[in-house]
Amino acid sequence: MATKAAKELPKEEFILPGTRSCAACGLMLTYRHSLKALDPGKTIVAVPASCMTVLHGVYPITPVKVICVNNPFAATGAAASGIVAGLKATGKAGYTVVAFAGDGGTYDIGIQSLSGALERGTDFMYVCYDNEGYMNTGTQRSSASPAGAVTTTTPILAKLQHKKDMLRIVEAHRIPYVATASPSFPLDLYDKVRKAKEIKGSRYIEVHAPCPPGWGFPNKDLIKMGKLAADTAVHVLYEIVDGKFRLTSRSLRLAEKGGKKTVADYVKGQTRFKKITEGQIQALQEFTDRRWYEFMERHQNGRS
Amino acid sequence: MADKDVLTGEHFIHGDAACAEGGIASGCRFFAGYPITPATEVAERMARRLPQVGGVYIQMEDEIASMAAILGASWGGVKSMTSTSGPGFSLMMENIGLGMMTETPCVVVNIQRGGPSTGLPTLVGQADVMQARWGSHGDYGCIALAPASPQECFDFTVDAFNLSEIYRQPVFVLGDEVVGHMTEKVIIPPREELRIVERGKPQAKKEDYLPFDFKGPMPAQMAVAGQGYHVHVTGLTHDERGYPVITDAVQERNIRHIVDKIRKNADKIIRVESVFLDDAEVVVVAYGCTSRVARQAVEDLRSRGVKAGLLRLITIWPFPSNMIRQLAKQVKAFIVPEINYGQVAYEVERTAQGNAEVVLMALMGGSIHRPDEIEESVLEYF
Numbered sequence: 161m162a163t164k165a166a167k168e169l170p171k172e173e174f175i176l177p178g179t180r181s182c183a184a185c186g187l188m189l190t191y192r193h194s195l196k197a198l199d200p201g202k203t204i205v206a207v208p209a210s211c212m213t214v215l216h217g218v219y220p221i222t223p224v225k226v227i228c229v230n231n232p233f234a235a236t237g238a239a240a241s242g243i244v245a246g247l248k249a250t251g252k253a254g255y256t257v258v259a260f261a262g263d264g265g266t267y268d269i270g271i272q273s274l275s276g277a278l279e280r281g282t283d284f285m286y287v288c289y290d291n292e293g294y295m296n297t298g299t300q301r302s303s304a305s306p307a308g309a310v311t312t313t314t315p316i317l318a319k320l321q322h323k324k325d326m327l328r329i330v331e332a333h334r335i336p337y338v339a340t341a342s343p344s345f346p347l348d349l350y351d352k353v354r355k356a357k358e359i360k361g362s363r364y365i366e367v368h369a370p371c372p373p374g375w376g377f378p379n380k381d382l383i384k385m386g387k388l389a390a391d392t393a394v395h396v397l398y399e400i401v402d403g404k405f406r407l408t409s410r411s412l413r414l415a416e417k418g419g420k421k422t423v424a425d426y427v428k429g430q431t432r433f434k435k436i437t438e439g440q441i442q443a444l445q446e447f448t449d450r451r452w453y454e455f456m457e458r459h460q461n462g463r464s
Numbered sequence: 465m466a467d468k469d470v471l472t473g474e475h476f477i478h479g480d481a482a483c484a485e486g487g488i489a490s491g492c493r494f495f496a497g498y499p500i501t502p503a504t505e506v507a508e509r510m511a512r513r514l515p516q517v518g519g520v521y522i523q524m525e526d527e528i529a530s531m532a533a534i535l536g537a538s539w540g541g542v543k544s545m546t547s548t549s550g551p552g553f554s555l556m557m558e559n560i561g562l563g564m565m566t567e568t569p570c571v572v573v574n575i576q577r578g579g580p581s582t583g584l585p586t587l588v589g590q591a592d593v594m595q596a597r598w599g600s601h602g603d604y605g606c607i608a609l610a611p612a613s614p615q616e617c618f619d620f621t622v623d624a625f626n627l628s629e630i631y632r633q634p635v636f637v638l639g640d641e642v643v644g645h646m647t648e649k650v651i652i653p654p655r656e657e658l659r660i661v662e663r664g665k666p667q668a669k670k671e672d673y674l675p676f677d678f679k680g681p682m683p684a685q686m687a688v689a690g691q692g693y694h695v696h697v698t699g700l701t702h703d704e705r706g707y708p709v710i711t712d713a714v715q716e717r718n719i720r721h722i723v724d725k726i727r728k729n730a731d732k733i734i735r736v737e738s739v740f741l742d743d744a745e746v747v748v749v750a751y752g753c754t755s756r757v758a759r760q761a762v763e764d765l766r767s768r769g770v771k772a773g774l775l776r777l778i779t780i781w782p783f784p785s786n787m788i789r790q791l792a793k794q795v796k797a798f799i800v801p802e803i804n805y806g807q808v809a810y811e812v813e814r815t816a817q818g819n820a821e822v823v824l825m826a827l828m829g830g831s832i833h834r835p836d837e838i839e840e841s842v843l844e845y846f
Contacts, residue, residue: 209551209582230582232551234526264499269526297499300508301523312504313497313511313523 163347170196176223181215184379186369186386187289188215189343191224191260194287197353198256200226204247206240206259208233208270211296212289234269236261237277240284256357257284263304264294267326278333278362285356285363288326291371299374299432306394307444308427308436318435322447330364331400337363339399339408344370344386348397348409355399368395376431385429390414392426393452398459405458415456423448469517470655479617479644480505480547483573483637484513485652486621487545490660492571493519494544496533498526498552501585502641503575506547527552531559534570538563539697541688543625543663547573549641550583553592553599560634561600562699564722567676567683569628569663571621573637575644576752578803578829588641589829590752591804596636597781603719605726606781607733608636610751614648620778626661627733631725632683638780640803642753642832666693674704678721681728726782735778736787740766744773746842747791748799749812751777753832758801761838772842780808785815792819796845801825801833 163169174195181188191212195203205228207213216224231239240259247255261270266288274286293311294300301311303324310318331338337359341349349367356363370385372378377385389395390410397411407415414420423445427433436444470489477485484506487495495514497507507523514521520537524530527548534544548556553574563570576592578584592599596608607627609620621637628635666673666685673693677684684704687693700708701715726733737755739762741747750758755776765772775791775798777784788798797820800809809824816822825833825841 209585213582232581234555269498271525294499297501297504298508300499300504303525312508313499313521315508315512316515 163351166346169193169346169350172196174200174225176225178221179215179223180217180221181211182373184372184382185211185215186291186343186371186382187211187262189346189382190287190289190341190349190367190369191215193343193346193350194258194353195226197350198258198357202254203227203256203258204229204243206231206236206243206257208236208261208265210262210265211291212260212262214296233265235273236265236270237273237275237282237286240286241277241280241282244282244284259284259286261286261288262295263288263290263292264302266290267303267324271329275329275333278330278335278364281335281361283360283362285353285365287353288364288366289369290366291369291374292323293371293374295371295374307447308440309432310435311432318440327366333362334403335362335364336360336402337399339365340395340397341365341367342386342390342395342397343367344383345390345397345409352399374432376434377429381429388421388426388429391419392421392423393448394423394426396452396455398455405455405462407455407459411455415459420452470658471652472654473652475650475652476647477614477650478505478647479611479614479639480575481509482614482617482650483547483621483639483644484509485650486618487571487625488513488517488519489618489652489658490543490622490625491662492543492545492625493517494534494537494542495519495521496524496530496537496544496546497521498524498530498548500527500549500552502577502644503547503549503552503573505644506573506575527555528559531556531563531572535559535563535566535568538568538570539688539695541663541690543569543629545571545573547575549575549577550579550589550592551581553595557599561602561604563634564600564604565602565699566697567632567686567722568634569632569686570634571624571628571637572634573621573639576638576640584830586641587830588753588803588832590640590754590802591807591829592638593780593804593807596638604722605631605633605724606636607631607633607726608638608779608781610638610777610780611643612752612755612776613643614646614650617643618650618652622658622660626659629661629663631729631733632686633722638752640752663688665691670694675706676702676704678704678717681725683725730782733779734782734784736784737774737776737778739774739776740771741773741775741791743771745771745795746797746799746845747773747775747795748801748838748842749775749777749788749808750801751780751808754801754803757833757835758838761835761842764835765839765842770842770846777808783811783815788812788815789817792816795820797821797823799823799825799838799841801838803827803829803832
């Protein structure tokens with residue numbers, strides 16, 4: 161059953177007040193809603209060196225009420241594999257091992273480790289919080305940064321390459337559950353994490369996590385920016401269960417009712433796109449449209 | 465473009481930026497980067513500066529890739545460089561070994577932070593000294609320079625490039641977070657005052673050319689892509705042609721060469737700064753940011769008539785063993801303040817051969833020594 165209203169979400173908080181994450185952190189909200197969907201008493205979180213380590217805090221500001229194993233940047237998938245194996249070898253059942261890694265730790269340095277875990281069918285959940293850059297070290301480009309974004313390592317021409325299609329790479333591993341989500345749609349996010357929790361095998365959820373300091377928009381616009389990403393189909397909400405694709409939440413409504421906004425609407429509110437040219441906006445629009453129509457087609461096929 | 469590569473003049477910049485400028489002034493035109501505190505600023509500076517001088521900056525997918533890419537670029541014919549800190553340095557190790565085995569010039573800047581593992585990402589450490597020396601598997605010679613100021617970050621990066629070209633191998637600039645993030649005046653000299661070693665061109669006829677020379681104390685001239693020489697580069701044990709030969713006899717030649725070219729030239733490579741050593745009864749051995757504190761302590765002690773001296777290591781590797789062996793016969797003790805649990809102290813102890821006491825003043829990372837602490841340690845012997 162899909163969750164209909166925020167008041168249906170569990171009241172208990174697993175992140176206490178006073179985290180070290182930035183104000184209006186998309187990851188923080190993602191983590192907060194995800195933990196509510198899990199059973200934190202029976203959850204072990206694997207976290208690489210990243211914004212997530214910052215969120216977990218430094219004593220005495222350690223606000224997270226969940227068991228956490230911190231691992232090297234390159235090793236999240238492998239570290240989680242080890243935890244799963246350790247639980248199995250000691251006969252402990254009922255635990256959910258959840259890796260939370262950023263786009264740098266997933267798309268770039270962590271891809272080998274993740275691919276290994278997925279190929280082996282490791283019984284765990286992997287959540288990639290995609291804030292589209294190395295934000296913990298101060299906004300360097302990653303292979304998840306969109307074309308046209310200025311970062312501290314793409315300072316002159318802005319990024320020239322489109323975002324890597326990580327979700328296709330993950331899907332190619334033929335794992336039982338792949339989904340996308342956004343903290344701007346917390347009920348959708350909550351339902352997907354809850355669903356993934358009940359599935360055996362490797363599960364991957366990619367959350368588009370807007371980052372006010374890294375992207376350059378006001379803190380108050382966090383939720384708005386996530387919604388705009390969905391309304392423009394820059395980020396599309398869907399899930400693939402055992403190979404069957406379906407759009408969800410705002411993206412489903414967008415497919416059914418239309419009204420898709422333009423990429424230009426999305427980039428204009430973010431200073432990271434200050435150098436983007438008309439040509440780049442056009443290219444980004446075409447890139448986004450192509451993906452969107454593919455998703456709509458897959459959604460139709462999935463229903464038939 | 466030429467006028468933008470050597471930014472002659474006075475600058476107020478941090479050590480990380482000075483490393484980048486040292487690289488560019490040396491002719492470095494390729495940098496492979498990956499973000500890591502406290503070295504990210506080196507990469508950021510390079511991302512901005514290299515396009516101005518016709519160079520190439522690539523942000524790689526991790527540090528394994530960064531190290532591999534600068535080796536590739538070096539064989540492509542361009543001076544190349546990367547920067548990192550502890551965890552990234554660990555990831556680079558296999559490719560550093562490849563660079564040693566294939567005798568590939570390049571420079572690796574390591575702005576050390578507290579370790580092991582993630583440790584203290586934003587705070588100082590000096591605990592990669594032994595990793596620099598022994599971090600990759602197998603035997604090889606090592607050159608590592610330890611700057612103590614942003615000025616030296618510039619100067620020593622230039623020196624590191626020169627040494628890497630002369631001895632044909634990766635050379636380390638072993639900075640630390642304090643020096644990397646410290647902002648001071650940096651004077652970049654006029655181009656004509658900079659001593660830059662350019663890569664030589666092989667003189668041999670193409671049919672006679674051997675890319676490796678294991679006979680002498682110096683490596684062969686390195687041919688690079690596009691010069692028309694046939695080159696085979698391998699991490700396998702290889703003969704002078706670069707062809708893999710898996711025998712103990714060739715292993716003897718190959719490995720003795722990559723160790724001995726540093727060992728036999730150590731006197732030419734080693735650089736130290738001697739402060740009040742002539743009549744010193746107790747000598748402080750220090751490097752990097754710690755040497756600044758040690759200098760203050762020694763000067764304070766001298767002003768009070770205490771015969772203290774400072775041996776400041778500019779090159780940590782090769783280690784000035786002969787000098788310490790000699791000093792050990794003259795002094796009562798060596799005091800070794802360092803931000804690790806005794807890496808250089810161990811080397812001092814080994815080379816002093818029991819002729820002088822060796823006192824380790826260890827900090828595990830995150831802070832620097834105070835001059836009065838070092839003074840107290842020295843005064844124990846008076």
